[in-house]
Structures are given as C-alpha cells and as structure tokens.
Amino acid sequence: MRRNIPILALLLVLLGVALYQNYGKGLFPFFGGSQAKQAQTLTAALAEEAPKPGSLSPSFTLEGLDGTTYQVGGERNKPVLVNFWASWCDPCKEEAPDLVRFYEKYGDQLDIYGVNVTAYDTVEKAEGFVQEYGIEFPVLLDKKEEAYKKFNGMAFPTNVLIDKNGVIQDLIVGILPPKDLEAKIKKILKSS
Template sequence: MRRHKWILAGLLILLAAVLYVNLGQGSLGLWEKGEKEAVAKSSQSLTELLAAGAPKPGTPSPSFSLEDLDGQVYTVGGERDKALLLNFWASWCDPCKEEAPDLVTMAKKYSDSLDVYAVNVTLYDQLDNVKKFVQDYGYTFPVLLDKKEEIYRKFNGVAFPTNVLIGKDGIIQEVIVGSLSAKDLEAKLKKLTNS
C-alpha cells in the first residue's frame, strides 16, 4: 500500500509541474477555448515530460549489471548472442500477474533466439513475495533484482509492467508500457528475433 502512495505522489508532482509550466506559458486562456483542448494539451505535455528521458527505439540500451535471485550476475549492454526482452515488474502488480504465463510461454517458444530477463524493481517489493511469484508462475528465466530502482530509472520507468525489446545489436527496438495480449506480444517478439 505504501509503494502505491509513492508512485501516486510522484505522478501528482509531475502533473502539477506540467500544469505549472502550462499556466506559466499563458495556457490559462485555454479554458476560454474549451476544457477538452486544455485537458488534451496538459495530457500531451505530461506524456512528453515522462518520455523525455526515456531511452528511445533506435538507441543503444543503457548498460547495467544485476544479480539474480541466486546471486549470479547478468550484464546488459552492447551486442548479444540473442535478442532480449527486459520485463520490469513487481509481485503486487495485477497486469504483471496477467502477463506472467505469456512470458513463460514465449521464453520457452523462442529460447533459441531470445533471452528473457524479469527485472523485479525490488525497492517497491518484498523479496519473499518475489520468490513466491516466481514459484507460482514457474519462471525459468533469470529474475534480476533492481534493489535500488537504479535500472528502472535508467529506462525512465513509470508503470508496471514495462517491457523493453532489445536486438542482438544492443539497440532498443521498442519500449512497451503496460501489458499486451499474448498475440500482440508474440508478433513483436517474432519481429524482434527475425531482425
């Protein structure tokens, strides 16, 4: 419950900053033009603000190293033998629970051409809950622990789940905020593994 408050507080601060900037640029007059137009402009500005620091498709993935649940270190950055799906998640996240079976299926199906790393943002979670989640959903791929939220920040994470698709060349192909249907996820993975 506490972690939800922090996330909500952060989003409210960002929204307040966007509104402050918009009002400071004379956007107060937008209310005269209609409420819809003002809300649309504020929403667009918030989206732009949130995405401003995010790694973009076509750019190299930020480099990092993290330990998994067993203490083994995994490194990301630069060229790889296989494409990579980075899945940022938390055990209390309902959409993460919904997509977990699909991740397991895709990891098995594409194991020859795809690595899947489940990056638990442990700062917002509890290790016992992480271990239970992994056991309940049968994760067989590495579960990395982002204990200080440093890696999630590198990817400008704003919501769980966030999936980052990285090619064998180490270049980000796509950043997906929120879950996808199994069909849509597979279509993106086919494209990723065939490139």
Template sequence: MNRNRWILVGVIVCLAVVLYENSGQSILSRFSDKTKNSSPSEQTLSNLIAENTPKPGTPSPAFSLTGLDGHNYEVGGKRDKPLLLNFWASWCDPCKEEAPDLVNLYKKYGDKMDFYGVNVTAYDKLENAKKFVEEYHYTFPILLDEKEEVYRMFNGIAFPTNALIDKNGVIQEVIIGILPPEELEAKVKKLLEDS
C-alpha cells in the same frame, strides 16, 4: 516510511496507466501530445520524458544486476541473442496478467532469445518477488533492481514495462503496460527476424 511512500507512488502510477488505457488513450500519446492548449509546464514535462526515455534505435543503457540465482547478468553492447527485458513488481495486477504470456513466450522462443525479468525490488519485497516467481513458474533469470537504478535508466513510469533489445544492444521497442498475447508475440517474432 520512505519506501512505503514510493510503493504508494507506484500504485498510483499503475492506476493512472489503467485509467488512460481504459479511456482509449495511451500514456505515451498523452505525454507526447503537444497541442496548442498545452501549458509550458506540460510541454516541459513532455520534453523531459521524451529526452530521458530510451528510444528505439538507441543503445540500451548498460547495467549489471544480480539474479535470484546468485549469478550476475549484464546488459549493454553486443549480445549473443536478442533480449526481452521485463520490469515488474509482485503486487502489480497487470504484471500478474502478463506473467503466463511471458512464460509461454519463453517456452517457445527461449532458445533463440534471452528473457530477463527485472523485479524492481525497491518497490517490492524480496519474499513476495520469490513467491511471484514460484507461483507463475518463471524459469528465466530474475534480476533484482534493489535500488531502482535500472528502472530509472529506462525512465520507468509503470509496471510492467518491457524493452526489446536486439543482438547489437540497440533498443527496438519499449512497451509500457500489457499487450494482448498475440501482439506481444508478433513483436518478439519481428525482433527475431530483424536480428
């Protein structure tokens, strides 16, 4: 019952993101907009989100998760390669839309950078996640965030969320929602150039 409630919350959050994107206003600008008309509670929410969200230029939260392949994957601190960290759920339509773009990016840049897909299994079912991976031909590591702990570390508010992390373990960007494929690729190229 409690899990279903969280799934419903996730669906509502995804719907809210879509509505904000379609209105021409990003969710981040909505939270960071501190106009004179903002109520104290809105400003408190905005400050809380701003304080807890990993920001570009700050170290990535450190974590360790097990992948579908049974291997343990760690993030935090220096790395051999930059990393694209993708948080998703199998029922998320924007995640389905983004999946082919991630596959193409991995084929193109997988030798120069790491790609980790993080299924937030606390909002999903393992069986559905495995079907998603098979359907969209994911060949990069898929990590299982069964308790939502890592998603919370990144203050996840919507699926998909992508974090671009450089070789020093420093977050370069957090992207909430999907981008056109060419924009996401441009960000990946910049990460590679700067690393």
C-alpha cells in the same frame, strides 16, 4: 482590514483565472483540466527522456534470484526482452503466464530477463511471484531502482526488446495483448 477583504478576494479570483487560462487545461485538473490529460502530459514528458527505439540500450548489471550476475547492454549472442515488474502489479500478474510461454517457445533464440524493481517490492514477494507463475527465466533484483531509472521507468510492466547489437528495438509501457507482444518478439528474431 475589513475593507481589504473584497480586494483580496478579487485578486484571488483573477489569479485563479490567469492560472486556468495559462495552465489549467493540462497541468491543473482542479481548475477544470482533466486528470487523464494531465497524466498524458506527464507520461509524454517522461517518455521524451526515455531511451528510444534505434538507440543503444543503457547498460546495467544486476544479481538474479539464482545468485548469478546478469548484464544488459552491448553486443550479445541473442536478443533480450527485459521485463520490469513488481509482485503487486495486476497487469504484471496478467502478463506473467504469457512471458513464461514465450520463454518456453523462444528461449533458445531470445533471452528473457524479468527485472523485479525490488525498490518498490520485496525479495520475498518476488520469490513468491516467481513460484506462483512458474517462471524459469532469470529474475533480476533491481534493489536500488538503478536499472529501471536508466529506462526512465514510469509504469509496470515495462518491456524493452533489445537486439543482439545492444540496440533498443521496442519499448513498451504497460501490457499488450499476447499476440501483439509475440508479433514484436517474432520481428526482433527475424532481424537477428
């Protein structure tokens, strides 16, 4: 048995070298590839599955904190910004005041729906978040992550701008500077 140990060690080294050469740079950061590169590869793969700008928005219906049922998908009276968030998400906390301001400024021309992905949160924490930030636009509860999955959600916040015809105009993963998000809002309002 002792004679086989060097052979087994050599086989393991060869296997490690083969894995590194074939996969290490993007899939196995512990073999020398960077974790950032791995995250980019995974994000790109997931993003390829997500609905794209120019395609029809997936449809979903969710109940809001106010007890009203809201629907997204298909033709509407005005464009909609769908914001997927969670109460523990720091970028969501950073973005919330801007969304409140945009609703005050553009609410007559643009619906804003905050979709709390309650599968990763709680209703109580979502209600606390809404109170803390003074959110007046409808907040929907995605208790089973059904809506978030339809957009292949991968990060909070995720914002989707959908025009009056139900066509996705922009899908934003992560936070944008307020002026950039407002520019995208103005663009969808001009085209509507």
